[in-house]
Structures are given as structure tokens and as C-alpha cells.
Amino acid sequence: MKTKLSLIRTMQFGFGAAxxxxxxxxxxxxxxxxxxxxxxLLEAWTALGLGSVVALLIAGLAGWRVxxxxxxxxxxxxxxxxxxxxxxxxxxxxxxxxxFMLDPQGTVVxxxxxxxxxxxxxxxxxxxxxxxxxxxxxxxxxxKPEEALRIAAASGRTETESxxxxxxxxxxxxxxxxxxxRNSSGTLLGFSEISRDVTERQETEAKYRGLLEAAPxxxxxxxxxxxxxxxxxxxxKQFGYHRDELVGQRVKNIIPEGFAERxxxxxxxxxxxxxAQQIGTGIDLLGRRKNGSDFPIEIMLRPLESADGILVTAxxxxxxxxKKSDEFLLKTVGELKRSNDELEQFAYIASHxxxxxxxxxxxxxxxxxxxxHGRLDSDADEFIAYAVDGSNRMQQLIEDLLAYSRAGxxxxxxxxxxxxxxxQKALANLRLTIxxxxxxxxxxxxxxxxxxxTQLTQVFQNLVGNAIKYRSxxxxxxxxxxxxxxxxxxxxxxxxxxxxxxxxxxxxxxxxFQRLHGRDEFDGTGIGLAICKxxxxxxxxxxxVESQPEQEKGSTFHFALPQGVGT
Amino acid sequence: MTQSMRIxxxxxxxxxxxxxxxxxxxxxxxxxxxxxxxxxxxASDGIEAMAFLEREGVHVHAPRPDLILLDLNLPKxxxxxxxxxxxxxxxxxxxxxxxxxxxxxxxxxxxxxxxxANCYISKPVDLDGFLKVVQSIDNFWLSVVKxxxxxxx
Numbered sequence: 001m002k003t004k005l006s007l008i009r010t011m012q013f014g015f016g017a018a019x020x021x022x023x024x025x026x027x028x029x030x031x032x033x034x035x036x037x038x039x040x041l042l043e044a045w046t047a048l049g050l051g052s053v054v055a056l057l058i059a060g061l062a063g064w065r066v067x068x069x070x071x072x073x074x075x076x077x078x079x080x081x082x083x084x085x086x087x088x089x090x091x092x093x094x095x096x097x098x099x100f101m102l103d104p105q106g107t108v109v110x111x112x113x114x115x116x117x118x119x120x121x122x123x124x125x126x127x128x129x130x131x132x133x134x135x136x137x138x139x140x141x142x143x144k145p146e147e148a149l150r151i152a153a154a155s156g157r158t159e160t161e162s163x164x165x166x167x168x169x170x171x172x173x174x175x176x177x178x179x180x181x182r183n184s185s186g187t188l189l190g191f192s193e194i195s196r197d198v199t200e201r202q203e204t205e206a207k208y209r210g211l212l213e214a215a216p217x218x219x220x221x222x223x224x225x226x227x228x229x230x231x232x233x234x235x236x237k238q239f240g241y242h243r244d245e246l247v248g249q250r251v252k253n254i255i256p257e258g259f260a261e262r263x264x265x266x267x268x269x270x271x272x273x274x275x276a277q278q279i280g281t282g283i284d285l286l287g288r289r290k291n292g293s294d295f296p297i298e299i300m301l302r303p304l305e306s307a308d309g310i311l312v313t314a315x316x317x318x319x320x321x322x323k324k325s326d327e328f329l330l331k332t333v334g335e336l337k338r339s340n341d342e343l344e345q346f347a348y349i350a351s352h353x354x355x356x357x358x359x360x361x362x363x364x365x366x367x368x369x370x371x372x373h374g375r376l377d378s379d380a381d382e383f384i385a386y387a388v389d390g391s392n393r394m395q396q397l398i399e400d401l402l403a404y405s406r407a408g409x410x411x412x413x414x415x416x417x418x419x420x421x422x423x424q425k426a427l428a429n430l431r432l433t434i435x436x437x438x439x440x441x442x443x444x445x446x447x448x449x450x451x452x453x454t455q456l457t458q459v460f461q462n463l464v465g466n467a468i469k470y471r472s473x474x475x476x477x478x479x480x481x482x483x484x485x486x487x488x489x490x491x492x493x494x495x496x497x498x499x500x501x502x503x504x505x506x507x508x509x510x511x512x513f514q515r516l517h518g519r520d521e522f523d524g525t526g527i528g529l530a531i532c533k534x535x536x537x538x539x540x541x542x543x544x545v546e547s548q549p550e551q552e553k554g555s556t557f558h559f560a561l562p563q564g565v566g567t
Numbered sequence: 568m569t570q571s572m573r574i575x576x577x578x579x580x581x582x583x584x585x586x587x588x589x590x591x592x593x594x595x596x597x598x599x600x601x602x603x604x605x606x607x608x609x610a611s612d613g614i615e616a617m618a619f620l621e622r623e624g625v626h627v628h629a630p631r632p633d634l635i636l637l638d639l640n641l642p643k644x645x646x647x648x649x650x651x652x653x654x655x656x657x658x659x660x661x662x663x664x665x666x667x668x669x670x671x672x673x674x675x676x677x678x679x680x681x682x683x684a685n686c687y688i689s690k691p692v693d694l695d696g697f698l699k700v701v702q703s704i705d706n707f708w709l710s711v712v713k714x715x716x717x718x719x720x
Contacts, residue, residue: 356669359692360589366694367596395692 120167347405362391400527408538426460450564467496597701613644
């Protein structure tokens with residue numbers, strides 16, 4: 001009993017010093033081991049800080065304890081007890097680390113709060129039990145608990161990261177250091193174990209790793225020397241390398257020279273000068289695969305301050321497909337424009353060139369009619385009359401086709417104009433018709449608008465002209481108004497009390513040469529609204545109609561035009 | 568004053584540069600009813616027009632026209648080139664040139680005036696319109712307007 005007590009006392013004596021050494025060694029080891037990444041470094045520094053404080057305290061207490069042990073052995077010294085209490089409280093109070101002592105056989109002899117928290121046992125439940133129960137069954141079968149102690153005894157310490165078992169049987173990943181405690185003559189007194197649960201760290205790491213690997217873009221972290229320090233699966237795939245072939249390599253191996261330097265320079269400049277703004281720099285450049293082929297990439301850079309200096313995280317997107325579709329789109333738009341231009345040119349040339357021979361036919365049939373009317377027989381007069389009529393109509397159609405193909409073709413610069421004045425001009429052009437029919441044309445105040453005056457005038461002229469042309473038995477009453485539409489457009493409306501239009505023809509009336517009336521009722525080729533539609537669409541607008549002919553309310557033609565700048 | 572007055576009996580020399588025989592005939596028909604006696608010469612392309620004006624080859628005895636009616640779209644040498652050459656020639660530039668063409672293109676109108684055309688007329692598509700235009704030309708250029716007799720030396 002005396003021997004046992006003595007052992008415990010000696011152990012208590014050695015405990016402080018051992019723990020202090022062990023903590024420093026452990027922390028330094030942790031430090032060395034964790035040099036790989038910046039995050040671990042920080043963690044290590046935290047541990048070192050904590051460890052140093054604990055170690056200094058323990059060492060101080062232990063050193064102070066040595067003379068006291070001899071001087072005050074067996075004596076109840078308040079100060080001594082107090083410092084022993086302090087030590088105990090200190091160790092026991094550590095929550096994040098399980099710190100406990102084992103005897104040379106592995107029996108638990110002390111227990112702290114961290115151990116209780118991490119392993120789930122209370123001190124009185126575990127003291128006196130063998131520490132092997134912390135190991136999973138398969139490790140016990142393999143003799144790992146004994147092996148760890150053997151190694152610690154032989155080499156002074158052992159550090160392991162492996163699965164441990166809590167009291168409730170659940171497992172956690174532990175990082176633990178077992179250190180042998182010997183007295184001055186080298187006799188093995190027992191062991192200390194410091195361990196912590198790294199499951200959470202492991203999970204967090206796994207989460208970030210998962211995030212990195214799941215990213216659709218290649219992610220490469222580069223240091224200021226231009227070396228790749230970290231990359232993901234996409235980066236391996238995109239560049240055709242294995243991870244090991246890239247880590248530690250220069251980034252210019254995958255991004256052609258000139259660009260790589262820019263990447264580093266831009267990345268670090270961004271970091272230094274505009275860290276607060278966190279600018280993501282989008283640069284278009286080329287990536288180079290392992291096989292030497294290039295592909296277009298887009299890079300977003302993000303500086304990352306780390307213990308190793310500024311790192312640049314580059315998200316690299318392979319934009320081959322996008323480039324392809326961009327080019328395709330551009331090509332298609334170009335082709336469409338060309339074909340549109342050709343069509344316009346075709347319509348213009350066709351109508352223009354058709355007009356020449358037709359003019360001959362028309363002129364000479366007209367000359368025939370003029371010179372020989374009544375001088376041949378009545379059949380001749382009739383035939384000539386049909387020829388004249390046909391050629392006249394053909395001429396009108398061609399002229400209209402020409403007008404339609406020309407509509408909006410002149411690339412006039414849009415100007416801020418008064419739509420009121422455009423209407424006035426249109427009404428002036430219609431003066432004769434208005435006088436002949438006694439039409440009453442009224443209008444609200446009309447806005448200033450940035451558009452093409454000539455075309456707007458023609459649209460007004462066509463719409464008001466139609467309103468008069470397709471009048472009912474009543475005196476034509478036409479009202480022109482305008483209203484802002486959500487701040488983007490002006491909606492102009494030309495309302496009449498005319499014949500109205502059956503809704504089933506609403507779409508058809510805007511189609512070239514589509515007419516709703518016979519030639520004996522109304523003349524014209526059906527060009528006016530088609531021209532209005534084309535002009536308005538060219539000006540970024542649209543046109544539509546409302547009508548309820550059965551209620552004899554006439555029609556209202558609406559057209560919208562962008563308000564344009566400064567209106 | 569009297570010595571500068573045109574002698575009414577002398578025919579007015581008009582050069583019509585026109586490749587369409589139909590138009591030539593129509594112009595002749597239209598000029599039939601005019602008060603002034605017109606001697607109409609026809610060149611059917613730009614080369615021939617310049618040869619007539621420069622009195623080259625068969626045109627060695629060609630008269631200097633008092634008025635030129637010029638179509639723009641011509642074979643061999645374009646009407647625009649003919650206009651430019653006339654207006655750049657010291658000997659010819661005082662002859663009034665009336666552009667009479669089917670083109671109503673604003674570019675053609677502007678370009679013609681920039682090349683110093685004296686006036687630009689789009690051929691009306693219908694007979695009556697055409698007759699009226701020719702009679703107007705006749706009335707204005709051959710009666711109202713006082714034309715120069717000879718080129719300044």
C-alpha cells in the first residue's frame with residue numbers, strides 16, 4: 001500500500017513535467033505534421049498557443065513542486081495544496097482535449113473533463129479500467145492498444161489518428177498522442193494520453209473537398225510563385241493531367257505563357273489594391289491540355305490571404321461550347337441579315353426592273369387608247385380598255401411593292417421630334433380628302449418622341465387616310481391620342497367611327513396586299529397597313545387594332561413606339 | 568438687246584441619251600405637239616453620247632445641243648459618268664443637262680445635283696404623266712429659259 005501510494009506520489013511529481021514536455025512535443029509535432037495547408041497551420045498555432053500556456057503553467061508548477069516535495073512531504077501546506085488544486089483544475093478543466101494518465105499496463109489512473117466529454121465516461125466509471133476499451137473491437141483483436149503502449153515505451157511517444165469508441169459504442173475519429181512517463185532513473189512510470197475528436201474537422205474538410213470537387217469549373221489554387229497548390233477533379237479532367245502531376249507545378253504549364261503571369265499579377269494586384277472590393281476579374285484566355293492542345297477558358301480570380309502569403313483561387317471554365325454557340329449565333333444572325341438584305345434588294349430590283357417593260361406596255365396601250373379610241377371597232381376599244389386597266393393595276397402593285405421594300409430602309413438617325421407636328425404634316429397631306437369628305441379630325445396633346453419623323457408622318461397619314469376611306473354613312477370623326485405605357489413606350493391611338501373590322505381579319509389586314517373589300521368598293525392594293533407595320537417594327541414599335549363592327553363603334557388602331565432617350 | 572434674242576425659226580437642238588426605243592418614241596410623240604421646233608438627236612448609250620458631244624467619228628458634223636436629256640442607267644457608259652464628263656468639260660459644261668430617269672432613288676438625285684445636273688426628273692409611270700413632263704421640259708427649258716448660245720472660250 002505504501003509502495004502504491006509512493007508510486008502515485010512520484011507519478012504526481014512527474015506528471016506536471018511530463019505533461020509539459022508532452023504538450024510542447026505534441027504541439028510541435030502537430031505543427032510539423034500540419035504544415036501542409038494554411039488552415040491546419042492556423043489550427044496548429046491555436047493549439048500551440050493553448051499548449052504553451054498549459055505547458056508553461058504545468059512546468060512552472062512542476063518545477064516549483066520539486067523542492068516542496070522534499071521540504072514539505074507529509075506536511076499539509078495550504079499553498080502546495082492550492083497549486084496542486086490549480087494543476088488539477090487546469091487539467092480537468094480542458095474541454096477540447098481528453099487528457100488522462102495510464103499506468104504501465106494501460107490502466108486509466110486520471111481523467112479530465114475533456115475525456116469525459118469526448119469519450120462519455122465519468123472519472124469514477126473509468127479509473128481502474130484498461131484503456132483498450134477505447135479501441136474498436138477489431139483493433140483490440142489486432143492488439144493495437146498494447147502495441148501503442150509498446151511503441152510509446154520504446155520511442156518515448158506515439159501519435160495516431162484512428163477510430164475510437166465512446167462509452168455508448170459510437171465511434172469517432174481521434175487524434176491521440178501517447179507519451180511514456182519515466183522517472184529520473186528511467187523507470188517506466190506509466191503513460192499520458194492526450195487526444196481529441198477530429199471527426200468534425202474531418203467532416204468539415206470532407207464538406208469543403210466535396211464542394212470543391214462538385215464545382216462545375218476547374219478550380220486551381222496558385223501561390224505567388226505561380227505554383228499550383230490545390231486543384232479539383234474538373235481541373236484534372238479539363239487539362240488532362242493527374243492531380244499529382246500538377247500540384248507543385250507552375251500554372252503556366254496549363255495556361256500559356258504571358259497569360260499565366262497576368263493571372264498572378266492581376267490576382268495579387270486585386271488582392272492588394274482592392275481586397276475590400278473583392279473584385280472578381282473575368283479574363284478571356286486559352287488553357288493548354290497535357291497533350292499540348294489549347295482551348296478557350298474564362299477565369300475568375302479571387303485572392304485568398306493565407307499564412308503562406310496571398311494565394312489566388314482561379315475558377316477556370318472551359319468555354320469551348322459557349323464560344324462555339326456564340327460563333328454559331330453570330331454566323332446565323334449574319335446569314336439572316338444577309339438573306340434579309342438580299343430579299344430586300346431583290347424586291348427592290350425586281351419591282352424596279354419590272355417597272356421598265358411594264359411602263360412600255362402601259363404607255364403604249366394608253367397611247368393606243370388615246371389615239372384610236374372610237375376609230376377601231378367596239379371590240380378593239382374594249383380589249384384596249386382591259387389592257388390599259390390591267391397594266392395600270394400592275395403598275396400600282398409594283399409601285400406599292402417598291403414602296404414596301406423601301407419602307408424603313410433609309411437608316412435615318414432617330415431624332416427627338418414632336419409627334420404633334422408629324423400629325424399636322426400628315427393632315428396637311430390629307431387636306432383634300434378631309435375637305436372632300438368633311439371629316440372631323442381631332443387630337444389630344446401629343447408627346448415629343450425620339451423616332452423618325454418621316455415614317456411617323458406616313459404612319460399617321462395611312463391610319464387617318466384609312467379612317468376616312470373606310471368611313472360609314474356618318475360624317476367621319478377621327479380622334480388621335482397618345483398615352484405613356486409604363487414609362488417605356490408611347491401608345492398612339494387613331495379612333496374612327498367608320499365601318500369597323502371583323503376581329504377575324506385583325507391579323508390579315510397588316511399583311512402585304514391583303515384586302516377586305518372588292519376593287520369595285522374601294523381602290524388600293526392593300527399596302528398601307530403593311531407599310532405601317534414594317535415601319536413601326538423597324539422603329540422598335542408595333543401596331544394592332546381594336547374594333548367592334550357589330551356595335552358600329554368603328555375601329556381604333558393603336559401603335560406603340562419606344563419613348564427613346566430623353567423623353 | 569435684240570441681237571441676243573433667239574431667232575424663233577431656228578430649231579432647238581436636243582440630245583436625248585436613252586437606250587429604250589420605246590421611250591425615245593414616246594419622247595418624240597410628246598414633242599410633236601410643242602410650239603418650239605425641236606431637232607431631236609438620240610444617243611443610245613453613254614459612249615455614243617460623248618462621241619456626239621465631242622463630234623467624233625460619224626458625229627463629226629453633229630450640232631452642239633442646246634439641251635441634253637440624260638437617262639442614268641445606260642449601257643457601256645453610265646449616265647452618271649456622262650454627266651460628270653460633261654460638267655468637267657470646259658466646252659460642254661454650259662449645256663443644261665436634264666436627268667430624265669426611272670430611278671427615284673434619293674442617292675441618285677443627290678449625286679446628280681452634286682455632279683451639277685441642271686434638274687432631275689423621275690419618269691412618270693403613266694403615259695399622261697410622261698407626256699406632261701416632256702411638255703413641261705419643252706415649255707420651261709425651250710421657251711421660258713434663256714439658253715447660252717456657245718460655250719465660253
